[in-house]
Amino acid sequence: MTAMNFLEKDQKLSLDKLRNVLVRLEDTIIFALIERAQFKQNEIIYVQGAFPFDNEPDFNGSFLDYFLLETERIHGNLPAPVLPALDFASHLIPNKINVNHHVKSMYLLNILPSLCAPGDDSNHGSSATRDVECLQALSKRIHYGKFIAEAKFQADPEKYTPLIKARDTTALMALLTNELVEERLLRRLRRKAEIYGQEYADESDAEEPAPVPSTGTYGAATNGTAPSRKRRRSSTSDGTKRRIDLDMVVRLYKDFVIPLTKKVEIDYLLLRA
Numbered sequence: 001m002t003a004m005n006f007l008e009k010d011q012k013l014s015l016d017k018l019r020n021v022l023v024r025l026e027d028t029i030i031f032a033l034i035e036r037a038q039f040k041q042n043e044i045i046y047v048q049g050a051f052p053f054d055n056e057p058d059f060n061g062s063f064l065d066y067f068l069l070e071t072e073r074i075h076g077n078l079p080a081p082v083l084p085a086l087d088f089a090s091h092l093i094p095n096k097i098n099v100n101h102h103v104k105s106m107y108l109l110n111i112l113p114s115l116c117a118p119g120d121d122s123n124h125g126s127s128a129t130r131d132v133e134c135l136q137a138l139s140k141r142i143h144y145g146k147f148i149a150e151a152k153f154q155a156d157p158e159k160y161t162p163l164i165k166a167r168d169t170t171a172l173m174a175l176l177t178n179e180l181v182e183e184r185l186l187r188r189l190r191r192k193a194e195i196y197g198q199e200y201a202d203e204s205d206a207e208e209p210a211p212v213p214s215t216g217t218y219g220a221a222t223n224g225t226a227p228s229r230k231r232r233r234s235s236t237s238d239g240t241k242r243r244i245d246l247d248m249v250v251r252l253y254k255d256f257v258i259p260l261t262k263k264v265e266i267d268y269l270l271l272r273a
């Protein structure tokens, strides 16, 4: 992906092209969540200081924090920027805007508990690497708000400039919000989560007895004689299992991803002047 992809012939940022990136990132995010959902919550990996790291005796973060730290170190040491597109716009986009602490707390408090069944399945490393992938995808999506805001500004500087000067965040929010785009997104997202989250059923699986009805969201079967299958997030109309809860994915975007993207858009505009 090169930065030039976002530019029109007149060198202005193309809102349409940027929106296409956000559409593609929906897939990345849904697949990352599905990957994480195969493991249990493994709460211990989020507890500060629960794991000692011999090479970092002073480190007192969680197991996940350690993974994040190491990942960031690798990125920081790379000779080339990891996100060339972001780097390209750094003269326009102040790097000060960083909402990753919000992204992380939203993920830990609001997503994980409805994504994974409680418990510990010992897959600590696998869970933490999936967490890092989810966080990176969410963070990238949300920080694209900088480009989106720049594109909107370039398309209509006369409207944006006075509001920025007056620091009128309410009016800015109204101006940059596009409800139609949001509604379409949420419908598309539900559909994608439905399709991508379908468990592939082999022909031989079709002859297995019908799944035992589940008791709760995660469908821990109470019937002791039932084959111990993975938890089920409500079945599809043809009885196949779902790997991810549709309402959860939609709620994630509606309550967190979109509002945080818009926060980045506003923060960016306020800093732009």
Ligand SMILES: C=C(O[C@@H]1C=C(C(=O)O)C=C[C@H]1O)C(=O)O
Binding pocket: 019, 145, 148, 176, 177, 178, 179, 181, 182, 185, 257, 258, 259, 261, 262
């Ligand atoms: C990102 C945009 O800005 C706002 C935020 C949206 C989002 O986070 O998906 C969608 C529409 C707008 O209300 C956009 O206009 O595309």
